Amino acid sequence: MSERKMVHKITHVTVRDVRFPTSLEQHGSDAMHTDPDYSTAYVVVHTDSGLQGFGFTFTLGKGTEIVVCAVRALAGLVVGKSLQEIVSDFRGFYRLLSSDGQMRWLGPEKGVIHLATAAVLNAVWDLWARAEGKPLWKLLVDMDPKQIVSCVDFRYITDALTEEEALDILVKAQEEDQMLKEGYPAYTTSCAWIGYSDEQLKQLCTDALKSGWTKFKVKVGADLEDDTRRCRLIRQMIGPDKTLMIDANQRWDVSEAIGWVSSLAEFKPLWIEEPTCPDDILGHAAISKVRGKFGFPADSCVEDLFFHFIVVILHPFVVMLLPVCPHAGGVGLCELVQHLILFDYICVSGSLSNRMCEYVDHLHEHFTSPVVIHDAHYMPPKDPGYSCEMLESSVKKHQYPEGDVWKQHKNN
Amino acid sequence: MSERKMVHKITHVTVRDVRFPTSLEQHGSDAMHTDPDYSTAYVVVHTDSGLQGFGFTFTLGKGTEIVVCAVRALAGLVVGKSLQEIVSDFRGFYRLLSSDGQMRWLGPEKGVIHLATAAVLNAVWDLWARAEGKPLWKLLVDMDPKQIVSCVDFRYITDALTEEEALDILVKAQEEDQMLKEGYPAYTTSCAWIGYSDEQLKQLCTDALKSGWTKFKVKVGADLEDDTRRCRLIRQMIGPDKTLMIDANQRWDVSEAIGWVSSLAEFKPLWIEEPTCPDDILGHAAISKVRGKFGFPADSCVEDLFFHFIVVILHPFVVMLLPVCPHAGGVGLCELVQHLILFDYICVSGSLSNRMCEYVDHLHEHFTSPVVIHDAHYMPPKDPGYSCEMLESSVKKHQYPEGDVWKQHKNN
Numbered sequence: 001m002s003e004r005k006m007v008h009k010i011t012h013v014t015v016r017d018v019r020f021p022t023s024l025e026q027h028g029s030d031a032m033h034t035d036p037d038y039s040t041a042y043v044v045v046h047t048d049s050g051l052q053g054f055g056f057t058f059t060l061g062k063g064t065e066i067v068v069c070a071v072r073a074l075a076g077l078v079v080g081k082s083l084q085e086i087v088s089d090f091r092g093f094y095r096l097l098s099s100d101g102q103m104r105w106l107g108p109e110k111g112v113i114h115l116a117t118a119a120v121l122n123a124v125w126d127l128w129a130r131a132e133g134k135p136l137w138k139l140l141v142d143m144d145p146k147q148i149v150s151c152v153d154f155r156y157i158t159d160a161l162t163e164e165e166a167l168d169i170l171v172k173a174q175e176e177d178q179m180l181k182e183g184y185p186a187y188t189t190s191c192a193w194i195g196y197s198d199e200q201l202k203q204l205c206t207d208a209l210k211s212g213w214t215k216f217k218v219k220v221g222a223d224l225e226d227d228t229r230r231c232r233l234i235r236q237m238i239g240p241d242k243t244l245m246i247d248a249n250q251r252w253d254v255s256e257a258i259g260w261v262s263s264l265a266e267f268k269p270l271w272i273e274e275p276t277c278p279d280d281i282l283g284h285a286a287i288s289k290v291r292g293k294f295g296f297p298a299d300s301c302v303e304d305l306f307f308h309f310i311v312v313i314l315h316p317f318v319v320m321l322l323p324v325c326p327h328a329g330g331v332g333l334c335e336l337v338q339h340l341i342l343f344d345y346i347c348v349s350g351s352l353s354n355r356m357c358e359y360v361d362h363l364h365e366h367f368t369s370p371v372v373i374h375d376a377h378y379m380p381p382k383d384p385g386y387s388c389e390m391l392e393s394s395v396k397k398h399q400y401p402e403g404d405v406w407k408q409h410k411n412n
Numbered sequence: 413m414s415e416r417k418m419v420h421k422i423t424h425v426t427v428r429d430v431r432f433p434t435s436l437e438q439h440g441s442d443a444m445h446t447d448p449d450y451s452t453a454y455v456v457v458h459t460d461s462g463l464q465g466f467g468f469t470f471t472l473g474k475g476t477e478i479v480v481c482a483v484r485a486l487a488g489l490v491v492g493k494s495l496q497e498i499v500s501d502f503r504g505f506y507r508l509l510s511s512d513g514q515m516r517w518l519g520p521e522k523g524v525i526h527l528a529t530a531a532v533l534n535a536v537w538d539l540w541a542r543a544e545g546k547p548l549w550k551l552l553v554d555m556d557p558k559q560i561v562s563c564v565d566f567r568y569i570t571d572a573l574t575e576e577e578a579l580d581i582l583v584k585a586q587e588e589d590q591m592l593k594e595g596y597p598a599y600t601t602s603c604a605w606i607g608y609s610d611e612q613l614k615q616l617c618t619d620a621l622k623s624g625w626t627k628f629k630v631k632v633g634a635d636l637e638d639d640t641r642r643c644r645l646i647r648q649m650i651g652p653d654k655t656l657m658i659d660a661n662q663r664w665d666v667s668e669a670i671g672w673v674s675s676l677a678e679f680k681p682l683w684i685e686e687p688t689c690p691d692d693i694l695g696h697a698a699i700s701k702v703r704g705k706f707g708f709p710a711d712s713c714v715e716d717l718f719f720h721f722i723v724v725i726l727h728p729f730v731v732m733l734l735p736v737c738p739h740a741g742g743v744g745l746c747e748l749v750q751h752l753i754l755f756d757y758i759c760v761s762g763s764l765s766n767r768m769c770e771y772v773d774h775l776h777e778h779f780t781s782p783v784v785i786h787d788a789h790y791m792p793p794k795d796p797g798y799s800c801e802m803l804e805s806s807v808k809k810h811q812y813p814e815g816d817v818w819k820q821h822k823n824n
Contacts (some may be wrong), residue, residue: 021527034513060513101444102473107524111525112523112525113524159695250520253570280568288658
């Protein structure tokens, strides 16, 4: 019996559609996503030992039920496996989920099926970390580099990064102490969603400055006049030495982007994020010629999969030259990403130069181990797992469409 | 009443999960999709006039229910609109479906949501052509070029193709007569699926040669020894002057692809299709250096959206220089694609040099207006619509999981 317990055989997978009505107050609004209801497909992996793994993927409201449906389809590939079996061949497990002969047509590794895969994988990582009694970042930091590399599927990427190259890069670069003491630097996106009024923006910016924030991201792209006014306002409030970034969320054509970015250059943004279609590499290169830096490599991480993050940070070119500034925000993305940036600092980059992580101050109250920010720094989480577990009361209340919040919303 | 009828207001959208157990006989098998059950999310757009539009997207079995779920989510954007309203601003309608502020996060224009959008758009195109009493290709050929261009969303592509450039290219290049008389040249993929035995391959190749086929595609990529034997066999049977193409269906890494392609070069394939991840442009360039041509531009059309096809064929570089050899096969893809290639020939390319369309001889018996092949040529369809309608008896029998075919399959 006790031996069976250690194996943690997965007996079933549950998934729920959990939505927060953030659009009511324009939280999260940008040039392309004007009225997001921040949501998750929330997954629990149940095992015969009683241990559970929690995971989710982030969505914007409508259509979350499609991701829920996709998680159910993937669950069939997971149920019956034990954690032991999965972690002894994580690469195979990843490939099982991403390369099913019939289902890979639906992606592969794109869109709905990719989001659903992320939700399941996050829950399995959470289960693994809980089984070891460690926060995920610590599980990764303590892991033999060979085992880390064995978790990555190198199909399609060996021309950019081989297993051997990845192993060479995975040396312990720093001790944990500094992180535990000072935390990991963050920037804030909470002050300037596109739907916020100037008054609201000023108030939030004042508060953020008081709390020690030094780096601010502004959503732009819908109206140049508005953008100019808002960027000027923020730059005036934060002064010339603090950092400003702008984010167009894929709104522009290439030529539009070039014009717009030139106009906003006077506010000295550190980068312009997602100026156009994120798949348009040549378009980004053209815009880049006009205006310096992009948050481009980190943009590959929107799905917050361990796999994609690790491939980006281990790329020799990225390790040596490029800034890595991962996205967070949404629902619980800060909770997830903090584990990966700590791993990056301690085991790969060993430096905070050109490194900072996004922070958004929403919805953390729904998590059992919410992120801790101190003086604009992420403080390393200490509870076992991937910080994915939500309060059951929050889940029940926000389940769509049957939760109280949505029943009430419908009645208004 | 008669005026309301002409408006064709969409009252509801139905969608069904229709699967054919093709994996039982290894039809459609390739190096990555070893056991596909060719399937569709089958959509019917119902209007208040009684006129219906039929459409579908192609899938490989498992997970079709996810696409069905996505079609239901999109249906909410379509119901209540009239055909008149849609065709007077088709670009706006496309953007409504592809850029919903909450749902675009699930793609955008990728994976499940892209497939579902294609199913809905195909049904609307079918409805439009039926309302005009013309096959789709004829609707397009008769259309004012300005209206065709007005159906295309140029967001993200103006650096490659502007509205004005597209207009300049859309001149009537050829009369219809030649197509009506001789049809459009095709190649066959029916002889050499990866799961077929050598005996089966020989028999199918013999039959195809008798029917007048001169161009043959072979699935490769799982085992080099097998591939060598099969390519040799086919090349011997068809002789040195007929055309051979090979298709690896994304199986390889870049370096693997280079090795494999070099080995198979002796059989003189016209192209090697999908040697690696289809998104890896630099990888394709590297492989291309080693071995000539790829069916690459046409690969952008796997979703068979009018939008993507038209953007590819209107690109000045494609018009002047590149072969266009669209994919077909699956369930009903031949039925769809024939309309687009006829439009390409008559209104854009005006030439058959470097033009041929895939043909696969499966599942046509389930359509009300199946494709007509004569002497290895597609003969222009004459029935109104987009040739998307399936026989109701076939749909009922193959609905998953409740249709007779699947109940029986389960009992065996």
